[in-house]
Amino acid sequence: MGSTTPPVAEATAVTKRFGSTVALRDAHLTVLAGETHALVGRNGAGKSTLVSILTGLQAPDEGTVTFGGEPAPRVADRDAWRRRVACVYQKSTIIPELTVAENLFLNRHAHARGGLISWRTVRRQARELLETWSVDVDVSTPAAELSVEQRQFVEIARALSFGARFIVLDEPTAQLDGAAINRLFDRIRELQQQGVTFLFISHHLQEIYDLCDTVTVFRDARHILTSRVDDLPRTELVAAMTGDADRGAAPGGRPRPARTDGTAEVLSVAGLSATGGYQDVSFAVSAGEIVGLAGAASSGRTELAETVVGLRAADAGEVRIGGRRPRPGSVPAALAAGVGFVPQDRHHQGYVPEMSIADNGTLTVPERLGPRGLIDGRRRDALAHTMIDNLAIKTPGPGQHVSGLSGGNQQKVVMARALANDPGLLVLINPTAGVDVRSKEFLLGKVEETADRGTAVLVASDELDDLRLCDRVLVFFQGRIVGEMQRGWHDHALVAAMEGMDLRV
Amino acid sequence: MSETTETTTTTTVPSAPAGARPVRRIAVARLRDLALIPAIVVIAIVGQLVNPVFLQTDNLVNVLQTMSEMAVLVLAETLVLIVKKMDLSLESTVGLAPGIAAWLTVPAGAGHGLGLLPGAWAVPVTLAVGLVVGAVNALFIIRFGLNGFIVTLGMLIVLRGLLTGISSGQTFFNLPGSMLYLGTTEWLGVPASVWICLLLFAAGIVVLGFTSFGRSLYAIGGNIDAAKAAGIRTDRVLWTVMVTAGLLAALSGLMLSGRLASVASAQGNGDIFTVFAAAVIGGISLNGGKGSMFGAFTGILLLFLIQNVLTLGGVPAQWIGALNGAIILVALVISRITGGKAQD
Amino acid sequence: MSETTETTTTTTVPSAPAGARPVRRIAVARLRDLALIPAIVVIAIVGQLVNPVFLQTDNLVNVLQTMSEMAVLVLAETLVLIVKKMDLSLESTVGLAPGIAAWLTVPAGAGHGLGLLPGAWAVPVTLAVGLVVGAVNALFIIRFGLNGFIVTLGMLIVLRGLLTGISSGQTFFNLPGSMLYLGTTEWLGVPASVWICLLLFAAGIVVLGFTSFGRSLYAIGGNIDAAKAAGIRTDRVLWTVMVTAGLLAALSGLMLSGRLASVASAQGNGDIFTVFAAAVIGGISLNGGKGSMFGAFTGILLLFLIQNVLTLGGVPAQWIGALNGAIILVALVISRITGGKAQD
Amino acid sequence: ASTTSAGGGAGAQVVGVDYPRSDTDFWNSYIQYTPQYAKQLGLSLKTTNSQNDVAKLAANVQTFVAEDVKGVAMAPQDTAAIAPTLAQLNAKKIPVVTVDTRPDTGDVYMVVRADNRAYGQKACEFLGTKLGGKGSVVMLEGDLASINGRDRTEAFNACMKQNFPSVTVYGEATNWDAATAAQKLQTDLTAHPDVKGVYMQSSFALAGTLQVLQQKGLLAGPKDPKHVFVVSNDGIPEELKDIAAGKIDATVSQPADLYAKYALYYLQSAIAGKVFKPGPTDHGSQIVQVRPGLLEDQLSAPLVTADGGTYGGITSLTSTDSSLWGNHLG
Ligand SMILES: Nc1ncnc2c1ncn2[C@@H]1O[C@H](COP(=O)(O)OP(=O)(O)OP(=O)(O)O)[C@@H](O)[C@H]1O
Ligand SMILES: Nc1ncnc2c1ncn2[C@@H]1O[C@H](COP(=O)(O)OP(=O)(O)OP(=O)(O)O)[C@@H](O)[C@H]1O
């Protein structure tokens, strides 16, 4: 750290409070020119808060930010900030009502003679920009119609198009599948070569080792350490994040008894088809078994899982749960048949932001809260306390609104709800998106525990960590099951299968 | 928002020390409900200084009686707003529902009616009209997916027009006894309409706060997709809410007709404005999912207390309006200061 | 509301067939703007059948003239709604702004004025009042973070009350010539107010569609955090919008006073209802970030055409209301069918 | 309610007066006259404003009762809905005088009003005569829900049908709103070029009507063949000035001053226990019994014209007549 040039960005003694929450306490961060600097920490450690301070969205309560040794611009002077730093925020900054083209060039539209916006030029520029990212969307589409992945690329493409020499990426990969991540990394490496500096936040530690030079760990609103990535083995990194050194085993390592034979079939899917989703899918899951549905973003695995839980209806085929045939397309029917599930996008379908943890967690089990639709507040809070304890949700109490939790903790609330009705079948779609390592272990450990108690589990995900604990994995490609892998598969074989390449099982 | 306490020193994730915390949390939640109480207290003190009549039981009962019909409307609108819909047509139902009942039951001649039905039918007809209006709104909004503001605005104009049409703009009077009952009877020395209003609000507080049906309203208003994914039959709940609102508006109209012993063709006109004002001032969000029944009640109470104090204070007629508005603004600022971000 | 939604339903098939899309997309965007055109055409045909006077230039100019003041209000409210705020107080500004000007300039005696200022001051005073009202609203809403609905509701009552107060409820007559100009002059044979209204809308279309300032309104209404992140000075834009709205309301009041050659103490009362109706029917969303100026214009045009046809048709007075509402509802259904989800 | 403790000092009788609204010229004149006459009569006054809302009126009356007034004057714009309130006051033995309107049911001590049907009748006779019994006229009505408006409409229509059958009447409901009135008048003038007369049921539409006529080039002198005859209603100062200036042709002067004066006069009489009988009064009007137990003092509402002539048997006053209240105000 003995560089002669001043650091590209430096935050010193930064403190930021939200009401009684201290999001950052006397934190510091130094990002040197040309490096790719990783910022890691558990959910709620204060990473995103630091990002918003570094990019001028929020002013710190105490402390200073400098760029290249110069004090940061005034908070009001957004243009000055944007010349110094570009950012992909964790929270989407896409405006759904506006077109893709306009989102890309918002507040910097091309103007024609006469000072009016030239939409033709804006669209052309947008098309060119997206072409370089091989994102094939019509730039006149309202952003609301984009898929999660497309939206994420629009954000990334926009951030990188400002020409800033310092770029912050707050969990850019959380919503991307393997191929898309590779595309992003290729591009980042290109820019690294050109000397662009990155601050990179991710809960996928492997990405840190693949991409970054330096890593800073935050824990509980404080700076814990900064080190060369090469000098910090994975176990030490995790220990620094979590504060305890003795754990670190990856999930799914435990041997599990095979459950495929003898036990009752909990879920059976027969000849299921839906146009635009999947075709002629059949499989079964037994009690105590964990089955993975793997595949790229548009392979149909998510749609299939959503059909099982009643969020969609299939065009043909049938779903049996615990021997019953719940009405297709009805979530209440699926719940009644004993399904618990974690939906794909927690913001969209997972929780009601302005309701408490207790209310969100017990939304699916009103019958457990009191007789005849009445709610006994004490029973509800007791139930919620159990959830908070079981899943280690970081909150002052069950009355906290979910909107005030960090992303990982929000995910835990959704998970808690899925487990609330003691499901016979647990369906998880991307269950650990945006969740930190230790919480991920926690959640996946809970899944195994649940399975051990006899629940059938279906995991639809493209995260290898999620899939590793499965007894077997069904690989989807373009809406069809193209293969099945038993426990003990190799990562590259699964990845290849998900990409539609030849299977070598 | 922002109510996490400092857990920075503990490294392991804490299992929320259950003792003191929840109490504080409940206190905060209560505070939001009680945001208007300081403003109401100030008004009460000012009222008492202005005119010692103010705090007399008679006067307070008067205020409650005068506001009872409007309060029932506020209750109805609160339900609708919590599920993130709007119902402007409530104000027309207040006139149309008892209007149709009067038209059908009042003997031809004296009171402009047709006299087609015996008087005992009046109350069921009134409520049925409210039910039908609510169902038509629900059909357009929930079934056909039209915008609630527009549909109920159209309905407001249609229904108001219908009443003008059937009454030729005249007032129905000589109403059957059954229609007068709620507006004229006293139970235990207090007007029936006051009891009904208070009981309905008590029921509203219980349903919204302590039943899973009530909670599903908040869930739908807060995030309808999440509510669906949580197995709430959202359409069914929305239908129930819209139809209940229509029914409550009809009841409100019945109470008002009873008190005034007539149905004017303009009955209810312009009320929706006050209704929205009361609900929003009382902390109900136009964006759905927020606010409590008790808050809504304090909202309408505040507005009527201000009116009462201005009347007792004998403000010159032409300055009543300005003063009324100024006091409302000040009350809002007070509740903003005492109740935090309650109004957002 | 934060964060973007709408993800689960779209299947990620990223390779959009690039050829046909842009055309279709522009067509859809246009369609949404034009959603009310079919309804307007139907009304025009019906109007012509009802009374051949309908399509005469004179009659159409009449319609444009009578709607011009209200249309300017709709324009103002559209700006405010797009940034996801509300301004109910516009209707009071319509009365108060010219009211204060008249009060200060009309000679004492004849028309209840004070006669403190020469007549030439009337127009600047009117506009200044609009500006001040807009600024006060902005101060409460943007600076102090109070809820826009509540603040402007309070302001509505205060301002209306102020006008009643200064006028003692009486009408100001004998306005200075400068105040009459806009309401009485013709330019190229068409009333000045029609020109002003059309020019303002043309300007509105250009500003909203083709300037960075205009686009920033949509960005703020769509997602204010994202707008901030994109470097838009959101507070400044919001101030500009609120103040402009006040100014436009004052202008609207000036035009109305000019046309009626007087300022009644009830001038503007109740207008805000029609204004919201026109804007929302015209496709402006109460949730911000959506809708176009052209759409808003078709909204108010539709409402006034319906009124005109009903008047020309000689519908019995007591059925005008019901018919008016029914036609509005039908028009909405037509535009729903032709324009897709235009109303949501 | 506000107290105007007038001359009488401590012993003054307290009466309550509810103003029906404060946003029209006519009622504002009433509001201005009331305290003046209370002072003259030595009454102590409590006032409220029901803003054209009968529910508010009911609440205001409750306040009066709480304040222990000895009599109440009111002007219920909804004549049916006031019945329960009247019954309540009756039960408390508080005498009531209604001004301007007559309750459909229920007893009051005295109704002080001018005959609204006569307004329509007078306007019709004047316009019919001036038009020579042919052509067409536009009637700018008030609100359909208003009893006074309805009386004027019905009387005007009936009189036209009977006395001037070849005059066509286009009636337009305006909700007492000037902008609506101007809009409808403009449409009618475009659609029916033969319109030669306008009857405004209230002065609210006065300035707007003149503007519309001016824009259409119809604001010509009374002798000009293009002249459109305009009859207004209320008798506010502006109308009288416009008649003198030849801009409008006639109005019916509603006695705002007498409304205030006799409302209070009858309240005082009621408190003193006086009893009235049908027949002529000492102030040139008639008390009539409209139904058993209901007396009505029908104050005269003179037709005002530029020449003070007689139209269809109805005499008129000139606009400068000093007996007109509009000539003593503002
Ligand atoms: N606007 C806000 N209001 C209240 N509390 C907030 C706000 N923003 C963040 N916090 C709180 O500050 C703390 C730090 O949050 P931050 O978003 O910075 O965490 P993070 O490290 O980015 O977590 P994750 O990995 O889950 O994204 C959390 O406890 C969070 O609840
Ligand atoms: N937000 C927007 N995004 C895209 N287009 C818009 C937007 N707003 C308006 N437009 C419209 O798009 C219309 C088409 O613009 P223009 O004529 O510049 O493009 P074009 O020739 O169709 O362009 P291209 O061939 O590049 O698609 C413009 O007239 C403008 O009204």
Ligand SMILES: [Mg+2]
């Ligand atoms: Mg974060």
Ligand SMILES: [Mg+2]
């Ligand atoms: Mg976070």
